[in-house]
Amino acid sequence: MDVNECYRLVLLATAKNVQDGYVSPDDFNLAMNNGQRMYLDYLLGEYQKYQPQRPIAVVEFGQNERIRESLAPLIYGANLFPNTTTGIAPFPSDYEYSDNMWGLYGFYNIKFIQQDRLDSYIHSSIDPIAENPVYLIQHEGFHFFPENFGSARLSYVRKPPSIVWGYVPDSNGIPVYNPATSQDPIWSETDILQIIARALQWLGVNLQFGMVVQYASQIKNEGQ
Amino acid sequence: MTRRQYIERIRRLIYGNQPPSEANITVGLVNNYLSDAIALAARTNYTDNLKLDGISAVNNSFYTTFKSLSVSSDEQFLWKITLPQIPLGLGETDGISTLIFKDSSSAQLSYPVILLSENQVSFQRGMRPIPNKLLAYPQGEFIYVMSTLMLSDYTANVTMISGGLSTDLDSTLNVPPDYFATMTEYLLKVLMIQKNQIQDVVSDGSDIVRST
Numbered sequence: 001m002d003v004n005e006c007y008r009l010v011l012l013a014t015a016k017n018v019q020d021g022y023v024s025p026d027d028f029n030l031a032m033n034n035g036q037r038m039y040l041d042y043l044l045g046e047y048q049k050y051q052p053q054r055p056i057a058v059v060e061f062g063q064n065e066r067i068r069e070s071l072a073p074l075i076y077g078a079n080l081f082p083n084t085t086t087g088i089a090p091f092p093s094d095y096e097y098s099d100n101m102w103g104l105y106g107f108y109n110i111k112f113i114q115q116d117r118l119d120s121y122i123h124s125s126i127d128p129i130a131e132n133p134v135y136l137i138q139h140e141g142f143h144f145f146p147e148n149f150g151s152a153r154l155s156y157v158r159k160p161p162s163i164v165w166g167y168v169p170d171s172n173g174i175p176v177y178n179p180a181t182s183q184d185p186i187w188s189e190t191d192i193l194q195i196i197a198r199a200l201q202w203l204g205v206n207l208q209f210g211m212v213v214q215y216a217s218q219i220k221n222e223g224q
Numbered sequence: 225m226t227r228r229q230y231i232e233r234i235r236r237l238i239y240g241n242q243p244p245s246e247a248n249i250t251v252g253l254v255n256n257y258l259s260d261a262i263a264l265a266a267r268t269n270y271t272d273n274l275k276l277d278g279i280s281a282v283n284n285s286f287y288t289t290f291k292s293l294s295v296s297s298d299e300q301f302l303w304k305i306t307l308p309q310i311p312l313g314l315g316e317t318d319g320i321s322t323l324i325f326k327d328s329s330s331a332q333l334s335y336p337v338i339l340l341s342e343n344q345v346s347f348q349r350g351m352r353p354i355p356n357k358l359l360a361y362p363q364g365e366f367i368y369v370m371s372t373l374m375l376s377d378y379t380a381n382v383t384m385i386s387g388g389l390s391t392d393l394d395s396t397l398n399v400p401p402d403y404f405a406t407m408t409e410y411l412l413k414v415l416m417i418q419k420n421q422i423q424d425v426v427s428d429g430s431d432i433v434r435s436t
Binding site for chain 1: 245246250252256257425429
């Protein structure tokens with residue numbers, strides 16, 4: 001589904017049209033980009049939905065093929081070459097979430113650990129750190145141990161590229177769709193509907209459309 | 225079956241699938257516990273043989289020969305060999321079956337050394353030497369050989385109960401297949417204790433389990 005079709009769907013759902021201008025292209029772009037961020041958060045696993053003693057969201061990244069298929073357009077790979085003194089490799093510029101980390105050669109697992117376990121991992125005699133490298137996540141990026149660790153292969157979820165409904169104003173100042181300055185969503189046909197539902201929720205609140213908010217919530221919570 | 229194959233089998237049993245990247249039951253950990261499991265299997269075989277045949281023996285399939293172990297001087301007329309692992313505590317010295325010396329400059333092998341228990345060592349000290357026989361006694365991870373010969377010129381070959389080389393995951397697991405079940409049962413029991421343990425996942429400076 002291209003961005004123009006998305007915009008037409010949003011206008012239809014809000015019972016408005018371009019002439020009335022209630023959902024301007026800029027508002028649409030803002031709402032859609034917010035919607036796709038919310039949907040990404042949902043697919044990665046919303047920790048707000050954790051229960052006591054059970055830190056598992058209803059939907060989580062890697063839960064099954066369906067979830068991974070949805071995120072597939074955002075799953076990228078990168079080779080990392082950490083600084084051999086500090087062991088730090090910066091995040092890729094579009095990095096959002098780690099999927100997995102391996103050694104560059106042979107796909108040997110490099111395990112993510114949290115800071116409070118570092119001592120145990122570094123001083124383990126059963127799984128020596130030299131043969132069982134690990135990494136921390138901190139503000140500079142990935143911090144590998146042992147710090148002279150050479151290279152790694154990262155699979156990660158990237159930030160979704162912006163959805164843009166580009167336009168040029170006609171002689172009356174009404175925006176007309178311009179594919180050249182537009183950017184289509186990267187999501188699949190079914191997933192884009194989830195994003196539109198979330199965008200509608202934002203727009204509904206903004207326009208004070210109770211019906212729209214209710215409709216969007218219904219789609220979000222109960223499915224299409 | 226190689227150690228690696230057996231370890232993979234155990235890990236897949238524990239995780240119900242291929243282990244994930246977050247797996248805490250690592251290959252190294254299973255390999256570490258495997259030594260205990262092999263010891264248990266050997267002991268079970270030892271007691272099985274005693275019950276069935278009235279003979280205290282461990283099946284040959286459990287044995288491994290470690291070759292070219294170096295010999296060093298420990299005291300006067302006492303020579304020390306470091307074993308790859310502490311022998312199992314079966315019988316008095318049943319953990320080790322054979323110790324022989326090899327001449328590095330030829331293919332010649334010595335006759336097997338007579339292994340004594342610690343109590344026998346005390347008796348032996350007051351006895352005349354046995355002609356053409358070497359006497360030794362295992363102690364922890366060492367074997368001490370009593371001899372006036374210059375044994376450091378030779379290397380030692382030791383045959384002992386051992387599942388094989390624990391440092392080589394591609395080595396064959398020296399356990400008869402009818403004892404895999406005993407080992408698997410033991411490994412699942414201890415490793416599932418770790419797997420099911422409630423973990424302190426909160427880094428709050430106190431050693432109190434707060435959540436899973």
